[in-house]
Amino acid sequence: MNAPPNIDPATSSESDVVRWLTNDTRDERFLDNIFGEMCIRLQQAGIPVKRASLHVMIHHPQWLGGRIMWADGMREAQLTRVDYDVRERSEYIDSPGNEIHEGAAEVRENLERDPSLGRKHAVYDEMRAKGLTNYVAWPLYHTLGKRHIVTFATGRPGGFDDAHIASLSKLLPALALVSEIRVKNRLARTLLETYVGSHASELILAGATRCGSGTTVHAAIMICDLRDFTRISDNWPRDNVIDLLNGYFDAMSEPIVRHGGEILKFIGDGMLAIIPLSEPKACANLLHAVAEARQAMVALNEKNSETGRASLNYGIGVHVGDVMYGNIGSRTRLDFTVIGPAVNMASRLEALTKQLNRTVLLSRAFADAVGGEFDLERVGEYPVRGFNDPIELFAYHG
Numbered sequence: 001m002n003a004p005p006n007i008d009p010a011t012s013s014e015s016d017v018v019r020w021l022t023n024d025t026r027d028e029r030f031l032d033n034i035f036g037e038m039c040i041r042l043q044q045a046g047i048p049v050k051r052a053s054l055h056v057m058i059h060h061p062q063w064l065g066g067r068i069m070w071a072d073g074m075r076e077a078q079l080t081r082v083d084y085d086v087r088e089r090s091e092y093i094d095s096p097g098n099e100i101h102e103g104a105a106e107v108r109e110n111l112e113r114d115p116s117l118g119r120k121h122a123v124y125d126e127m128r129a130k131g132l133t134n135y136v137a138w139p140l141y142h143t144l145g146k147r148h149i150v151t152f153a154t155g156r157p158g159g160f161d162d163a164h165i166a167s168l169s170k171l172l173p174a175l176a177l178v179s180e181i182r183v184k185n186r187l188a189r190t191l192l193e194t195y196v197g198s199h200a201s202e203l204i205l206a207g208a209t210r211c212g213s214g215t216t217v218h219a220a221i222m223i224c225d226l227r228d229f230t231r232i233s234d235n236w237p238r239d240n241v242i243d244l245l246n247g248y249f250d251a252m253s254e255p256i257v258r259h260g261g262e263i264l265k266f267i268g269d270g271m272l273a274i275i276p277l278s279e280p281k282a283c284a285n286l287l288h289a290v291a292e293a294r295q296a297m298v299a300l301n302e303k304n305s306e307t308g309r310a311s312l313n314y315g316i317g318v319h320v321g322d323v324m325y326g327n328i329g330s331r332t333r334l335d336f337t338v339i340g341p342a343v344n345m346a347s348r349l350e351a352l353t354k355q356l357n358r359t360v361l362l363s364r365a366f367a368d369a370v371g372g373e374f375d376l377e378r379v380g381e382y383p384v385r386g387f388n389d390p391i392e393l394f395a396y397h398g
Contacts, residue, residue, distance in 0.1 A: 013045050013167075014045055014047060014167035014171065016041070016045060017038060017041045017042055017045055017171060018170060018174045020041060021038065021171070021174040021175060021178050029185075030182070031056070031068065031179055031182040031186075032068045032076070032077045032079040033076065033077070034178060035052070035054050035068045036070050036076050038171075039052045039070045040075075042167075042168075043072075045167075047164050047168065048154045048155070048156040048160070049072075049152050049153070049168075050072040050132060050153060050155040051069075051071045051072065051127070051132060051151075051152070051153040051154075052069075052070045052071075052150070052151060052152045052153070053067060053068060053069045053070070053150070053151045054067070054068040054148070054149070054150050054151075054179065055067050055068075055097060055149040056068075056148045056183050057146075057148065057183075058186055060190050060194075061194050063082055063084065064083065064084045064086060065081075065082045066080065066081055067079070067080045067082055068080075072155075091122060091123075094121055094122060095121055095122075095123055096109075096119075096121060096123065096137045097137070099137075100137055100139050101147065104139075105138075105139065106136065107135075107136070107138075108135065108165075109121075109124055109134070110133075110134060110159060111124060111127055111128050111132055111133050111153075112133045112157075112158075127153055130155075131155045132153045132154065133154060133155055133156060133157060133158070134153065134154050134156070134158075134160045135152070135153040136151065136153075136160065136165060136168070137149060137150070137151040137152075138151075138169070140172060140175060140179065142176060142179070148179065148183075150175065152168055188205070189201060192205065196264075197262045197264060199262050200262065200336040203336070204336060208327065208336075210327060211328075211329060211330070211331055211334055212326070212327060212328075214324055214325055214326015214327060214328075215324075215326060217274070217322070218277045218278075218320075218321070218322055219274040219275060219276045219277060219282070219320070219321075219322075219325075219338070220274065220275045220277065220282045220283045220285075220286040220318070220319075220320045220366065220369070221272075221274050221318065221319050221320065221321070221323065221338070221342055221345075221346040222261075222271075222272075222273045222286060222289075222290070222317070222318050222346065223270065223271070223272050223317045223343075223350045224252055224270065224271045224273075224293075224316045224350065225270040225314060225315055225350050225351075226248065226270070226312060226313070227313035227314055227315065227354065232244065232310050232312075236309075236310065240309060244309060244312065245269060247300050247303075248269075248297070248312050248314070249266060249271065250296075251293055251297050251300050252271055252293045252296075252314075253273070254293075255290075255292035255296065256273045256275075256289045256293070258289065258292075259275065259286065259288055259289040259292075260275055260279045260282070261273050261274065261275040261285070261286065261289060262274055262275070262276075264337050264338060265335075272337070274323065274338060277320070283320055283366060283369040283370045284370050284373055284374075287318075287370060287396060290316060290318070290396065291396075291398040294360075294398070297312065297314065314359070315353030315354055315359060315361075316350060316353065316359060316360045316361070317348065317349030317351070317353065317361055318346060318349065318360065318361070318362045318363070318366050318396075319342055319345045319346040319362070320363070320365050320366045321340070321341070321345065322340060322342060323339065323340045323342050323343055324338065324340050325337075344386055345363060345384065345387065345391070348384045349361045349362070349384070351385075352393070356382070356393070358379065359395075359397075360396040360397070361379070361394070361395060362393070362394045362396055363391060363392075363393065363394075364391065364393070374398060375397070375398070376394040376395065377394060377395040378392070378393075379393040379394060380392070380393065381393070
């Protein structure tokens with residue numbers, strides 16, 4: 001939102017805000033922008049809102065949801081992520097939000113009265129210090145009883161009057177509809193990003209859902225696999241094995257994503273990733289990511305050693321070439337991935353790392369693509385299963 005909405009306060013009312021929510025927000029993708037403009041429109045309609053917040057649950061892998069906060073004078077609302085452990089914190093346990101989540105239909109507090117007469121929520125002291133006089137919170141109901149929270153506060157002497165409260169409550173059904181659409185859009189995007197990656201999720205959301213649809217992509221390809229994982233999984237408790245795997249995948253995948261790559265698949269204890277050559281210096285970026293991943297694995301193994309857990313060994317195969325990138329599978333169950341001889345080559349190189357006692361093996365094609373920018377060890381020419389001619393291999397120790 002670049003500027004306050006142009007509204008005539010003399011003719012504006014809460015019904016105009018409801019009408020705007022219902023009819024005029026369809027082209028706005030982001031809920032925080034809608035919420036911030038709604039608060040400004042409420043002010044211009046004569047409802048003395050000075051602070052408002054909207055709390056929604058998204059169920060992202062790393063965070064539970066988000067808090068959208070708006071205060072008087074702000075052109076745009078502020079969006080803050082909320083961690084999963086928030087409900088274990090004292091500031092949440094002792095909060096109006098917890099009362100709403102436990103079933104309260106309304107939480108209202110007169111902030112002008114003696115604090116000892118009201119609820120002992122820390123957030124009330126914060127609002128009093130900012131000159132706020134009255135606070136109200138309501139559950140915001142989405143489909144099938146899912147509850148989120150919306151709050152409003154004012155600095156008006158005497159607080160909100162009954163007409164103000166009635167006007168605000170009339171907004172709730174429209175705000176619920178508008179927010180549910182955005183929350184579910186965000187949830188769909190989050191789920192796709194989580195399970196197929198950011199680039200593939202964009203293609204799927206754009207309509208690439210037909211079996212066999214795809215495109216040819218020239219890409220740097222990396223396949224990584226753990227060594228002796230069967231032995232580890234047979235001899236360690238299940239929860240320890242899961243923690244080991246998650247630590248390993250974090251160490252490997254985060255540098256790839258940071259350098260513009262896409263994690264396409266976790267296969268047991270293996271990982272497939274690409275960086276399209278449309279990315280500037282894709283091959284160099286992949287090797288930088290490999291170097292950072294190896295450093296992260298050193299740190300992880302030191303931590304595992306301190307806690308008595310197994311150290312993890314791994315092999316990485318790297319190649320560059322054309323891959324088919326798209327939907328593969330049955331008519332009712334699809335996988336968005338890459339296939340082709342170049343992927344097979346990266347897989348074969350990863351398998352050779354154990355035989356040749358190297359952690360990272362590169363094909364000649366990949367070595368040529370990065371030129372002399374990296375210190376590579378020529379290992380020699382070796383037969384590669386599924387390919388007619390021996391392949392010249394290079395090791396990377398960075």
